[in-house]
Amino acid sequence: MGLPKEMRPAPPRKLERLIGLFIPPACREEVLGDLHERYTGLVRYLADALCAVPLVIVSRIRRTTDAQVLLMEAFVLALSLSGAARYKDTTFLTKQWELLRLVIPAATALLGLMLDDAYARPGGRWLLKAVRAPLFGLGMACLSQAVLSVGNPELTLPRWILWCGGGLGLLLASTVRLLFPPLAGRAQGAHGPAFWLQQAAEPMQISANAIRAVKGVATITVLALAVLAVYEICKRV
Amino acid sequence: MVKPDSLGQFEQLVLTAILTLRDDAYGVTIHARVGELVRPKAVSLGAVYVTLDRVEDKGLVASWLSDPTPERGGRAKRCYRLEALGERALQESAVTAKRIWDSIAEVWGKEWAKEWGKRWGKEAG
Numbered sequence: 001m002g003l004p005k006e007m008r009p010a011p012p013r014k015l016e017r018l019i020g021l022f023i024p025p026a027c028r029e030e031v032l033g034d035l036h037e038r039y040t041g042l043v044r045y046l047a048d049a050l051c052a053v054p055l056v057i058v059s060r061i062r063r064t065t066d067a068q069v070l071l072m073e074a075f076v077l078a079l080s081l082s083g084a085a086r087y088k089d090t091t092f093l094t095k096q097w098e099l100l101r102l103v104i105p106a107a108t109a110l111l112g113l114m115l116d117d118a119y120a121r122p123g124g125r126w127l128l129k130a131v132r133a134p135l136f137g138l139g140m141a142c143l144s145q146a147v148l149s150v151g152n153p154e155l156t157l158p159r160w161i162l163w164c165g166g167g168l169g170l171l172l173a174s175t176v177r178l179l180f181p182p183l184a185g186r187a188q189g190a191h192g193p194a195f196w197l198q199q200a201a202e203p204m205q206i207s208a209n210a211i212r213a214v215k216g217v218a219t220i221t222v223l224a225l226a227v228l229a230v231y232e233i234c235k236r237v
Numbered sequence: 238m239v240k241p242d243s244l245g246q247f248e249q250l251v252l253t254a255i256l257t258l259r260d261d262a263y264g265v266t267i268h269a270r271v272g273e274l275v276r277p278k279a280v281s282l283g284a285v286y287v288t289l290d291r292v293e294d295k296g297l298v299a300s301w302l303s304d305p306t307p308e309r310g311g312r313a314k315r316c317y318r319l320e321a322l323g324e325r326a327l328q329e330s331a332v333t334a335k336r337i338w339d340s341i342a343e344v345w346g347k348e349w350a351k352e353w354g355k356r357w358g359k360e361a362g
Binding site for chain 1: 263264265268281282283284286287290291294302305306308309310312313314315
C-alpha cells in the first residue's frame with residue numbers, strides 16, 4: 001500500500017482480462033479489484049482466483065435464479081420437447097432411454113437460462129433480454145447434442161424434434177420471462193441489494209402491443225398443444 | 238418491527254468484521270478480519286463473498302461502490318455497512334453466545350473459564 005504505483009506488484013493485464021471473463025459482470029469490478037489488491041505473486045493470485053471465482057458464480061446464480069420461474073421454464077421446455085416427440089413418433093416415449101434423450105437438452109437449456117441470468121449486464125433492452133436467455137439456452141441444448149453425437153449418438157434427439165421442440169420451448173420460455181421478469185430485473189424493497197435497486201431504476205423499454213402479441217401467440221400455442229394432448233389421449237382410450 | 242433471522246456462525250463472523258471495520262469494510266479487509274477471528278483456521282475469499290451476498294439479500298447489510306483506487310488497478314471497492322436489522326441480529330447472537338459461555342462456565346467451573354480466558358488472551362496477543 002505504501003509503495004509508489006510503479007513499484008507495486010500487479011497481475012498481468014491479460015491474465016486479469018481472462019479471469020474477468022469468468023466473473024459475472026455485476027460483481028466483476030469489485031472482485032477483480034480485490035484480487036488485484038491481494039496480489040503478491042502469480043501463484044497466490046491464481047490460487048485466490050480459483051478459490052473465489054467459482055463461489056462468486058454460484059452466489060450470483062443463487063441471487064438471480066427464481067425457483068418458481070425456473071420450474072415454469074422447465075415445464076414448458078419439457079412440454080415442448082415431449083410434444084414434438086409425440087407428434088413425430090407416437091411410440092417415442094415408450095422406448096427405453098427415450099425420456100433421458102428428452103431430459104438432456106431440456107436440462108442443458110435450463111442451465112443456459114440460469115447462466116444467462118447470472119451473467120446479464122445491468123440495463124439494456126428488456127424485450128431483447130427476455131428472448132436472449134432462451135436463445136442462449138437453446139444454443140446450449142444444441143451444443144450438448146453436438147457433444148453427445150460424438151461420444152454417445154444413441155442419446156441424441158432426432159434433429160426434427162430438437163428444432164421443433166426447441167423452437168416452441170424458446171417461444172414459451174420467452175413468454176414466461178415476459179410475464180415473470182427475472183429477479184435481477186424486478187423492483188426490490190428498501191433492503192434490496194444496491195445492484196438490483198440500480199437495475200430497478202432502468203426504464204422498461206417494451207410496448208404494450210409487443211407484450212400483447214407475444215401473449216397471444218403463446219396462448220394459441222398452449223391451446224394447440226392442449227388440443228393435441230387431448231386428441232392423443234382420446235385416440236389411446 | 239421486523240424480527241431478524243438467526244445468524245449462522247460464518248454470518249456472525251462476517252457481520253462482526255463489518256461492525257469493527259466501520260468505514261473500511263470491503264472484500265479484502267473483511268476477509269482479513271474474519272481470518273483473524275477464526276484463527277488458526279483459514280478462510281477462503283470466495284466464502285466471504287458468498288456470505289456477504291447472503292446477508293445483503295437478508296437486508297442485514299447495505300453495499301455501495303466506492304471510487305476507483307490505483308492500488309486496485311483503477312477499480313472500485315464494494316463497501317459494506319451494517320443495517321439496523323443486521324445490528325439487531327448481531328446483538329441477539331452476542332447475547333446467545335454469552336449465555337452459552339455462562340452456562341458452560343457454571344458446569345465446568347470458574348477455573349476452566351479463567352484458563353480459557355488466559356489461553357485466548359495469549360492467542361490474541
